[in-house]
Amino acid sequence: MSPTLRRVVVVGASAAGLSAAETLRREGYEGEITLVGAEPQPPYDRPPLSKQVLAGEWDADRLALRADDHLADLCLDLRLGVTATGLDLATREVALADGSSVGYDALVIATGVRPRRLPGEGAHVLRTLGDALALRERIGPGAHLVVVGAGFLGAEAAAVARGLGAQVTVLEPAAVPLAHAVGAEIGAVLAQAHLENGVNLRTGVSVTAVARGGVQLAGGELIGADEVLIAVGSLPNTEWLEDSGLTIDNGVVCDEYCAAAPGVYAAGDVARWHNPLFGTSMRIEHRTNAAEQGMAAARNLLDAGSPKPFAPVPYFWSDQYDMKIQAHGYLRGHEEIAIVEGDLAERRFLAAYRTGDRVAGVLGVGMPPKAIRPWRQAVATQAPWESLGR
Amino acid sequence: MRVELDEPKCVASGQCVMAAPDVFDQREDDGVAFLLTEEPADEQLDSVRESVAICPAAAIRLIES
Numbered sequence: 001m002s003p004t005l006r007r008v009v010v011v012g013a014s015a016a017g018l019s020a021a022e023t024l025r026r027e028g029y030e031g032e033i034t035l036v037g038a039e040p041q042p043p044y045d046r047p048p049l050s051k052q053v054l055a056g057e058w059d060a061d062r063l064a065l066r067a068d069d070h071l072a073d074l075c076l077d078l079r080l081g082v083t084a085t086g087l088d089l090a091t092r093e094v095a096l097a098d099g100s101s102v103g104y105d106a107l108v109i110a111t112g113v114r115p116r117r118l119p120g121e122g123a124h125v126l127r128t129l130g131d132a133l134a135l136r137e138r139i140g141p142g143a144h145l146v147v148v149g150a151g152f153l154g155a156e157a158a159a160v161a162r163g164l165g166a167q168v169t170v171l172e173p174a175a176v177p178l179a180h181a182v183g184a185e186i187g188a189v190l191a192q193a194h195l196e197n198g199v200n201l202r203t204g205v206s207v208t209a210v211a212r213g214g215v216q217l218a219g220g221e222l223i224g225a226d227e228v229l230i231a232v233g234s235l236p237n238t239e240w241l242e243d244s245g246l247t248i249d250n251g252v253v254c255d256e257y258c259a260a261a262p263g264v265y266a267a268g269d270v271a272r273w274h275n276p277l278f279g280t281s282m283r284i285e286h287r288t289n290a291a292e293q294g295m296a297a298a299r300n301l302l303d304a305g306s307p308k309p310f311a312p313v314p315y316f317w318s319d320q321y322d323m324k325i326q327a328h329g330y331l332r333g334h335e336e337i338a339i340v341e342g343d344l345a346e347r348r349f350l351a352a353y354r355t356g357d358r359v360a361g362v363l364g365v366g367m368p369p370k371a372i373r374p375w376r377q378a379v380a381t382q383a384p385w386e387s388l389g390r
Numbered sequence: 391m392r393v394e395l396d397e398p399k400c401v402a403s404g405q406c407v408m409a410a411p412d413v414f415d416q417r418e419d420d421g422v423a424f425l426l427t428e429e430p431a432d433e434q435l436d437s438v439r440e441s442v443a444i445c446p447a448a449a450i451r452l453i454e455s
Contacts, residue, residue, distance in 0.1 A: 065448045287446040369404050369416040
């Protein structure tokens, strides 16, 4: 550990930032840690927001990422409810919205993403606890919810709203929902579940604005709604870094060690780093990546002389109706899909994804862990596609 | 040291099994994790701490006794 390391600042107090702070302590760092968070709550978990919280099954207090006593044990200088507004690499200082600034010897940037919005007022987004509670109040039986965007977030919210008895319309610009992410064949299977559960899914339609009483489509048609949820992706929170000299390109650009500059690291949704396992630069908005990358960044920060490449197999899951969807690997840009187990029509299957001549990913719906694990291993070991006795 | 698993929170990612295969396993039907031991040996504690850190549902706690 560097003898000059006395003050670490972590900007972002969600999964990635907390993971970084916690890892610093686990690895024996005893200096100061300042953890800055834009939201007023102590670190909390987001995936349940579009699932159990929206469904009214869980109260907010179940979301705490760590118990109070555990957080206290980390001895953090916790600055909650304050955003970072600037970074000076030369003086090693982070400026905060309350007018103060904090100096650092090493910095972890974990400011995450925020929802993309559309022109017009009055629509919901779903990123924070407040967002989820506000939407939950409005989607009881009989309410008509229009969800703009049939990605994983929109699909989960639509499924929950149907479960609560709301009437649900989903508007999606692509011909097949999630085709770019999981392939048209798989996207169509997932879309079918929504149709069977009574969702009015309209594909190939582009929403231009939130209007009074609904949303406006390109071409002028007005779709009426009691409530509108905009779920059209996210934007990395990098504006505060614009004048810093760091390279920003749809995220904070990092090398394979999660380093953006000497002594400066990034982790979680906001980080674009080079993943050597796939030989490509990626920015991953998955819950597991936030924790893993926070750990990796913290370890490299402490051991800057011999850093380790961050080369994970990305993982995500999604719960929709009775479907549990799980995927390992990097599916984006895949060239071929093979159904290696199960049956698409039964919505119980395992799909393998080929990129180049290797197994790049695997996606399962309703499959047991023993079936999925060898395929994850194939991704992790860059197994050749042709080597799989399919 | 004692491990606690909040089973209803578990999302069946299997991250804990990969980090600490001698402490955690997953049910075959739904992938939900279960404990192979509630009181891991000293040499297993690092891997359990790793599991606590990477669990995407924050469903694992290590209680220092």
